[in-house]
Each structure stands twice: as structure tokens, then as C-alpha cells.
Amino acid sequence: MNIDLLNPASFDHGHPHAQYDWLRDNAPAYWHKEPNGPGFWALTRHEDVAALGRDPATFSSEPTIMIADPEQGMEMAFGEHKMMLMMDPPAHTQFRKIISRQFTQGPAAALQPRVAQLSQRIVDQIIEAGECDFVTDVAGELPSYVIAELLGIPLDDGRTLYELTETIHSAPETLPEGAQAHAVLQMFEYAQKVYDAKSAEPGADLASQIIQAEVEGKRLDSVDFQLFFLLLVDAGGDTTRNLVAGGLYTLLQNPDALAALRANPDLIPNAREELLRWVSPVIYMRRTALKDTRIAGQTIRAGDKVVRYFGAANWDPRAFAKPHRLDITRNPNPHIAFGAGAHVCLGQHIARVEIDAMLREVLQRLHDIELTEPPAWLASNFISGIRRMPIRFRPGRPVGTA
Numbered sequence: 001m002n003i004d005l006l007n008p009a010s011f012d013h014g015h016p017h018a019q020y021d022w023l024r025d026n027a028p029a030y031w032h033k034e035p036n037g038p039g040f041w042a043l044t045r046h047e048d049v050a051a052l053g054r055d056p057a058t059f060s061s062e063p064t065i066m067i068a069d070p071e072q073g074m075e076m077a078f079g080e081h082k083m084m085l086m087m088d089p090p091a092h093t094q095f096r097k098i099i100s101r102q103f104t105q106g107p108a109a110a111l112q113p114r115v116a117q118l119s120q121r122i123v124d125q126i127i128e129a130g131e132c133d134f135v136t137d138v139a140g141e142l143p144s145y146v147i148a149e150l151l152g153i154p155l156d157d158g159r160t161l162y163e164l165t166e167t168i169h170s171a172p173e174t175l176p177e178g179a180q181a182h183a184v185l186q187m188f189e190y191a192q193k194v195y196d197a198k199s200a201e202p203g204a205d206l207a208s209q210i211i212q213a214e215v216e217g218k219r220l221d222s223v224d225f226q227l228f229f230l231l232l233v234d235a236g237g238d239t240t241r242n243l244v245a246g247g248l249y250t251l252l253q254n255p256d257a258l259a260a261l262r263a264n265p266d267l268i269p270n271a272r273e274e275l276l277r278w279v280s281p282v283i284y285m286r287r288t289a290l291k292d293t294r295i296a297g298q299t300i301r302a303g304d305k306v307v308r309y310f311g312a313a314n315w316d317p318r319a320f321a322k323p324h325r326l327d328i329t330r331n332p333n334p335h336i337a338f339g340a341g342a343h344v345c346l347g348q349h350i351a352r353v354e355i356d357a358m359l360r361e362v363l364q365r366l367h368d369i370e371l372t373e374p375p376a377w378l379a380s381n382f383i384s385g386i387r388r389m390p391i392r393f394r395p396g397r398p399v400g401t402a
Helices: 017-026 046-053 091-103 105-110 112-127 134-139 141-151 155-169 179-200 206-212 222-253 255-263 265-279 348-365
Strands: 029-032 040-043 131-133 284-289 293-295 298-300 305-309 366-371 386-388 390-395
Touching: 029 298, 040 046, 046 284, 046 305, 091 105, 091 206, 091 222, 091 348, 105 112, 105 348, 112 134, 112 141, 112 348, 131 134, 134 141, 134 222, 134 348, 134 386, 141 155, 141 206, 141 222, 141 348, 155 179, 155 222, 179 206, 179 222, 206 222, 222 255, 222 265, 222 348, 222 366, 222 386, 255 265, 255 348, 265 348, 348 366
Parallel strands: 040 305
Antiparallel strands: 029 040, 131 390, 284 305, 293 298, 366 390
16 A cells, blocks of 8 residues: 555545555554655554544644644744644643633524524525535635634635635645745734734724733733734634535535435534544644654654544544444544544534534525536645535525525
């Protein structure tokens, strides 16, 4: 078996499950070569991937959660400033507390009416045409709007920022030279404008809350805010956008499941969890060993990179019965599409609200959906997502007035 989890081509049509299957059975902790780097351990079993996320004392999120070290890839640490994703406790705990209350189940549930209204509005915009690019026109719209509202910025700006995240996640070799750095710079420039505006006139939005927050008695500065802003815009859209697009694609390949959801929308929450397991939008997260340890019979040395592959863990037959079969009634479903441990996805409850609302609108109002050409996947070994998926459909009930 040729194992290559660095080449974006391996993820051209979603996760490389043939590679994952071989690795779980033959080398669950696999030493993977890395051009221009020291190499890394690839973990593919559910038990190991989940356990690693719960052990920050042994496995650090610093200096980065990407496979390439900062000096090799895009520099994500700015002196003493770090993105929250790349912090360990106690600093990570303190920064997460700044916004965690906004993302708990209660506030997420309170967003349901507005998210449902936005979902209806998005479908309204395309329903009369009978065709659209599902990713750009539908799946990418809702999370862009929701995070824009939370941050207190114009909804259309959320769409523009979403386009920047697509560039940030693409493999550098598939883009013009410097494109990723330019996209990050544009994101930071926009964040600085928000910082200046909200500092002068704070509101009740999340951006103002971050600006006024303190960590160990010190207010966050503009660079802290820029990193926070990038994380929220980036992570705020990834899971929902890629799950809704990848989820619809999956349902089109499984017409019995699609028909069952159309007939009984109450199955959507359970189906959503199965689609999260199936699609696994985030491909990996890296950790760095702080001390010598052992995983799956292999000796991991202090300083080694250890990379957790969520799509592989979520199709592990040791954790899921018949994992290669889509089962929208699967229960229990211990998937870790949102990660595990202290760094579990902060926005998971809002993402679930968004996914449910959008799937409900699409499945109830767009009938006889079919692809007009094969989907084009994001060229990335970090995010598994469809970047373009033209569809046609028969419009359902009359357009709303949202």
C-alpha cells in the first residue's frame, strides 16, 4: 500500500479510506516521511486519536497544529502572540474562557430562530433558478452570515472573508506564489479595522467582547484580536460549510437515506451526527510530544510530531459497527469530527444548529436534486471539503418572504 497523507491529491475525492484501512490494521502509529521536514507519526485508530486530545501534559499544541513547523509553513505565531488553537493549558483555558459562554448549548439554541430565518433566505435566493453551485450559493452562505452577525460585521463581509479562508486552506503548490500569505494579510487588515471601530464604539457583539476582555489583568492587544478574529472566521465556517456540501453529496450517493430524511425530517439531528462521522471535515490535528511515551506499540520520542487523522478514527471498525455503511439511525455514534479534549471545537453547538436548519430547508424545498457535473474538491490535506458542486433541482413550495 502506497501511503501518502501529505499529497493533496490523496484527498481529491474525500478521505483516502483505503490508506486509512491499511494503516489501522497494519501500522496504527505509522512513521510518515516529510519532504523538507523530520517526519511524523500518523495515528488512525479511534482510541488513540481520542486519547491524544485529552493528554496535553504529554502532547502539546505548540508550536503549531499544522504538520509543517511555523518556519517551514505559514507563520502562525507572532512573537509572544499565539492563536488559541496553538496554546496549551493554562493559557489556552484562559483565552477560551473569553468567548466560551457564547458557544454553549443555551446560546446556540437561542440562535435557532435566526438561523432558520437565514437558511430560508439563502434557499429563497436560488430556488426559482432551479440550479446553483451548492457550495458557494448555499452551504457557504449560512456560516458566513452567522459568524458575521456574532462578530457585529456586515453579512456580505462574512461572505468575502469566507473566500479568503478557502485560499488559506488550499495547498500552497496549487496557488499562485504568495497567495496564502496575501489572504492572511487581508484577513488581518480587515480585523484591524474591526478592532479600531469596536474599540471606539463597542457594542454587544462578540468582537467588542474580545476587545474588552482581560487575561491575567491585561487587555488583549490588536494582534491578539487579529488572531482571534482569524480563528473565529476560519473555524466558524469550515465544519458547517463542508459538512452541508459533503453531506448532500453523500445523501445523493445514498438515495434510501435521502428519501428517509425527506419523509421524516425529525431524523435530521441523528443523520447530522452520522454525516459528521462520514464526512469528517477536519482531516487532522498535529500535536508535539513533550516526553518519551508509547502509542500502539511504537516509541514516541520527545519532540516528535504526532498527527491525529479524524476521518480514519471515525471509520474505525473497533469503534463503529459497519463503519463503511452510512447509517442515519446510528446510535450511539462516538465520532470525533469536532475533536476531543480541551481543544474540542468551541463552535460545535452552533454548527449543529446551522447544519440542521440548512439540511431541513434543502431537503424540504429542493426536489429531484442531481449533480450537473462531478464535484471539485478543495486541494488540501488539512480540510476535506467540496469547493464547487453545481446542481439542478425542481423547486418546492413557494419562495418565502424572509
